[in-house]
Amino acid sequence: MEVGFLGLGIMGKAMATNLLRHGYRVTVWNRTLAKCQELVALGATVGETPAAVVAKCRYTIAMLSDPGAALSVVFDKDGVLEQIGDGKGYIDMSTVDAATSSKIDEAVKQKGGAFVEAPVSGSKKPAEDGQLVILAAGDKTLYDEMVPAFDVLGKKSFFLGEIGNGAKMKLVVNMIMGSMMNSLSEGLSLADKSGLSPQTLLDVLDLGAIANPMFKLKGPAMLQGSYNPAFPLKHQQKDMRLALALGDENAVSMPVSAAANEAFKKARSLGLGDLDFSAVYEVVKDASGSGQA
Ligand SMILES: NC(=O)C1=CN([C@@H]2O[C@H](COP(=O)(O)OP(=O)(O)OC[C@H]3O[C@@H](n4cnc5c(N)ncnc54)[C@H](OP(=O)(O)O)[C@@H]3O)[C@@H](O)[C@H]2O)C=CC1
Numbered sequence: 001m002e003v004g005f006l007g008l009g010i011m012g013k014a015m016a017t018n019l020l021r022h023g024y025r026v027t028v029w030n031r032t033l034a035k036c037q038e039l040v041a042l043g044a045t046v047g048e049t050p051a052a053v054v055a056k057c058r059y060t061i062a063m064l065s066d067p068g069a070a071l072s073v074v075f076d077k078d079g080v081l082e083q084i085g086d087g088k089g090y091i092d093m094s095t096v097d098a099a100t101s102s103k104i105d106e107a108v109k110q111k112g113g114a115f116v117e118a119p120v121s122g123s124k125k126p127a128e129d130g131q132l133v134i135l136a137a138g139d140k141t142l143y144d145e146m147v148p149a150f151d152v153l154g155k156k157s158f159f160l161g162e163i164g165n166g167a168k169m170k171l172v173v174n175m176i177m178g179s180m181m182n183s184l185s186e187g188l189s190l191a192d193k194s195g196l197s198p199q200t201l202l203d204v205l206d207l208g209a210i211a212n213p214m215f216k217l218k219g220p221a222m223l224q225g226s227y228n229p230a231f232p233l234k235h236q237q238k239d240m241r242l243a244l245a246l247g248d249e250n251a252v253s254m255p256v257s258a259a260a261n262e263a264f265k266k267a268r269s270l271g272l273g274d275l276d277f278s279a280v281y282e283v284v285k286d287a288s289g290s291g292q293a
């Protein structure tokens, strides 16, 4: 099967690599074209523009940073819309809001193509290991055709019905994750400030009812001040912002998430946006007046 892949950031690179390893023929495009070379070394071919990739491939997957990028790759000159049409499918796996997905869906359908939104839960390592959780919605026929590829990329796919449901599910999940990261940061700060060992706190957490892979993976690195980006903080803040907008639309009060969003915003303003989202700890530590963690 030949697939196109647009966007070779942290996630896209790992996902396209997995497809190549599983025997897919993959044509890649990235805004910064030089990033395609690593994939070429693994057997990919390069399309010069999103339109060129769609012209060549029956199915094209996108994994882009945010709503602006997702829209630009579809609607701008040399974009997806120029070549999408009958018999072609477009699958956007970026984390965006439902309105962005709907705009893309309508435009692709108007041209005779099919569209599935399929954001993913799981970060760099699950992407490398083909262990993502895929939250798909939209055209069911295209979804069914993509299941073999989704099975390479992930450990489980959910089909959630109409367009927008995948985007909304992803935003709810990441809203919870962002709040949990803030809560962990406050806990580590409080432990430190009150004379406890933050590492012992992590050990205690790991044995109890709120043990989870995120605390286990990120906690020790946070104590080292090590924030090599798996999930960039700027993307987590984008997800908090979009989730809060969804809460606004539905008149759902979310004070915990709103406070977490402020901490991520503050971290961005301090230039931490390209670090891992766990770098929000630096902001929480400062706000609590905590010393060394
Ligand atoms: N990292 C993670 O753990 C996870 C991320 N996600 C989501 O997946 C998506 C990708 O994340 P990730 O790979 O980490 O992000 P990166 O920041 O590593 O990569 C972003 C990609 O988007 C491209 N891009 C950005 N702006 C534009 C634009 N205006 N036009 C065209 N291309 C653009 C970048 O191109 P260029 O190389 O030229 O900058 C790059 O290919 C995001 O929506 C994120 O929220 C979902 C689950 C986990």
Ligand SMILES: O=CC(=O)O
Pocket: 095, 120, 121, 122, 123, 174, 231
């Ligand atoms: O969107 C990020 C993730 O870890 O999932």
